Amino acid sequence: MSNKLPITRLSKFFSDEDFSLQVQIGQEYLHGDINQKLVLYRVNRQKTDKDDVYGEVGQDEIKYFPPIEFNALVKVDAPKNSSYKSGMLRYLEPGNLVLSVYIKHLADLGVDIKYGDYIGYPESEDRIRYYTVTNDGKVTSDNAHHLFGYKPYYRTITCAIAQDQEFRGV
Amino acid sequence: MGIPKRKSDIQIYKGKILTQRREELLNKITKSDSYLPDSVLHDDLDAGMLEFVTKNFIVISEGKKIPVIPKILTIQRWAQIMNTWEFSDDDGNLKVPFVGVIRRPDVQPGTNPSIIRTIPERLQFHYASVATWNGTQMGADIYKIPQPVPVDITFEVTIVCTKLRELNRFNKIILQKFASRQAYTIVKGHYIPIVMDKIEDNSPIDQIDGRRFYLQNYQFTMLGFLIDQEEFEVKPAVSRFFLMNEFAKNTNFQKKYINKRIDITVATFIADGMQTAFGVGESISMLFNVAINGLLQERDVDFFHIAGTSKITFASPPPEGSTVNVTYYKGRNSVFIDSYGKTLQVTTEYFDYNGSTLIFTLNNAIDSVVSLDINGLIQEEGAGFEITDEREITLQGTPVIGSRIGVTYLF
Numbered sequence: 001m002s003n004k005l006p007i008t009r010l011s012k013f014f015s016d017e018d019f020s021l022q023v024q025i026g027q028e029y030l031h032g033d034i035n036q037k038l039v040l041y042r043v044n045r046q047k048t049d050k051d052d053v054y055g056e057v058g059q060d061e062i063k064y065f066p067p068i069e070f071n072a073l074v075k076v077d078a079p080k081n082s083s084y085k086s087g088m089l090r091y092l093e094p095g096n097l098v099l100s101v102y103i104k105h106l107a108d109l110g111v112d113i114k115y116g117d118y119i120g121y122p123e124s125e126d127r128i129r130y131y132t133v134t135n136d137g138k139v140t141s142d143n144a145h146h147l148f149g150y151k152p153y154y155r156t157i158t159c160a161i162a163q164d165q166e167f168r169g170v
Numbered sequence: 171m172g173i174p175k176r177k178s179d180i181q182i183y184k185g186k187i188l189t190q191r192r193e194e195l196l197n198k199i200t201k202s203d204s205y206l207p208d209s210v211l212h213d214d215l216d217a218g219m220l221e222f223v224t225k226n227f228i229v230i231s232e233g234k235k236i237p238v239i240p241k242i243l244t245i246q247r248w249a250q251i252m253n254t255w256e257f258s259d260d261d262g263n264l265k266v267p268f269v270g271v272i273r274r275p276d277v278q279p280g281t282n283p284s285i286i287r288t289i290p291e292r293l294q295f296h297y298a299s300v301a302t303w304n305g306t307q308m309g310a311d312i313y314k315i316p317q318p319v320p321v322d323i324t325f326e327v328t329i330v331c332t333k334l335r336e337l338n339r340f341n342k343i344i345l346q347k348f349a350s351r352q353a354y355t356i357v358k359g360h361y362i363p364i365v366m367d368k369i370e371d372n373s374p375i376d377q378i379d380g381r382r383f384y385l386q387n388y389q390f391t392m393l394g395f396l397i398d399q400e401e402f403e404v405k406p407a408v409s410r411f412f413l414m415n416e417f418a419k420n421t422n423f424q425k426k427y428i429n430k431r432i433d434i435t436v437a438t439f440i441a442d443g444m445q446t447a448f449g450v451g452e453s454i455s456m457l458f459n460v461a462i463n464g465l466l467q468e469r470d471v472d473f474f475h476i477a478g479t480s481k482i483t484f485a486s487p488p489p490e491g492s493t494v495n496v497t498y499y500k501g502r503n504s505v506f507i508d509s510y511g512k513t514l515q516v517t518t519e520y521f522d523y524n525g526s527t528l529i530f531t532l533n534n535a536i537d538s539v540v541s542l543d544i545n546g547l548i549q550e551e552g553a554g555f556e557i558t559d560e561r562e563i564t565l566q567g568t569p570v571i572g573s574r575i576g577v578t579y580l581f
Contacts, residue, residue, distance in 0.1 A: 054335065084330050085272060088243050089270055092263065096380070128237060134378060135378075144277070162381075163263075164265065165265055
């Protein structure tokens with residue numbers, strides 16, 4: 001394990017305790033007050049049988065780790081009226097699901113969200129939308145994901161809708 | 171090792187051949203039993219393409235057949251929903267994978283080389299002659315149709331799927347089917363060629379944050395033709411009446427030589443109602459008589475003849491179908507010499523019937539009778555009269571009292 005390098009660049013004004021406090025306040029608000037819960041279905045890439053040439057799998061052949069409930073700030077884009085073929089074969093699907101997740105929260109759960117994993121979002125009492133992760137937001141090296149320039153504290157995860165035949169819950 | 175035995179009775183083609191095959195095709199083309207081909211219009215060609223795709227482009231994926239949307243997709247929105255609902259999810263979106271057939275709205279003038287631009291102006295051409303019979307009258311109907319209109323229809327067969335393996339199977343089936351670039355579908359018994367134009371991949375691979383799928387288009391051109399039964403013509407041909415006429419010979423001109431001591435010729439014509447001049451084809455040396463339907467005609471009144479010529483000219487055309495008899499001697503001059511070298515003479519004697527006797531005595535010994543008429547109606551020897559003595563003629567029937575009897579005879 002590599003050595004840890006303490007972050008001291010803002011220590012006169014914003015220390016690690018301050019950072020932890022801010023994150024804690026945010027989590028209290030997000031997890032306690034807002035309480036937006038989602039379910040993460042992580043793909044078990046080792047146990048899933050893949051096609052030798054293309055690495056594709058058939059329907060219901062993907063193996064998953066046990067699903068985990070987690071909290072995140074949810075933003076769902078507007079659906080877009082699209083077509084497969086120049087005005088023909090139209091479809092209207094939900095827009096992308098954009099999640100903001102505390103890095104600490106994922107660390108507490110002991111999970112990671114990876115490209116290709118599936119996420120269930122209870123849209124209403126009787127309907128769960130499933131999405132697949134198209135951008136796992138692992139790269140957080142920008143100002144937006146840093147708290148006052150101290151260090152990254154959340155990830156932005158973008159997901160696209162998954163069709164029924166692709167994934168419909170475990 | 172012996173020579174391998176060869177089977178010589180392998181039936182390679184099990185269908186019908188030659189005339190039977192043509193009749194089979196004709197029956198398919200004229201399925202509606204009208205003796206004319208059934209219409210082949212745009213929707214028939216579209217249905218033919220759809221059937222072709224449904225029957226041939228069968229891809230099994232995940233143990234299931236990739237569904238083909240069973241309609242030609244148009245721009246009408248509700249129609250697509252109606253046609254695809256069984257393949258749709260809860261949001262009304264088509265479940266992937268699927269295959270759709272899209273027809274381009276613009277139907278172009280055809281390029282089928284067998285029927286392209288050969289006959290202008292939509293002329294009607296003979297297709298069939300069909301006999302008719304209405305119980306009393308026999309006839310025929312002439313069926314005419316114009317040349318079919320060649321059309322090119324462009325179809326795009328689109329597969330949307332999520333696995334490259336599905337694309338491979340679909341691609342293999344199409345390339346096998348179109349290994350010679352074209353295939354055929356059958357539309358109402360007609361073989362319609364379909365040509366593969368190109369294959370395009372429109373998969374949205376540049377879209378990284380959206381849903382990803384494969385989308386490939388296979389473009390085909392159907393070299394079809396239009397046959398519209400509204401353009402057909404059925405016209406009755408000349409009807410045939412069943413008329414019975416009895417003739418000695420089935421000709422309108424014949425000659426008969428009376429076996430007298432000299433050759434007397436009877437030329438017979440059947441009048442057509444318009445003809446006035448009748449020629450016997452040889453010089454008439456001595457014209458004995460001219461009769462229409464057995465009724466003697468008066469020279470220079472009813473008909474005209476110039477001695478030595480072959481022609482008889484009537485003042486007015488004899489009625490259609492009537493029999494014209496011309497009795498003549500064709501010698502070079504008016505001298506009659508019989509087969510024994512004896513010189514004969516001809517004369518005509520007239521009698522008025524007074525009811526007392528049917529026997530008439532002539533002035534000369536009869537060599538042979540050329541003609542005998544009662545009031546101008548020629549009598550047949552053996553039926554109307556008999557030569558009963560050297561100078562004697564006896565009538566077989568009783569004429570009306572006062573009838574005029576003329577006897578022309580050689581002596």
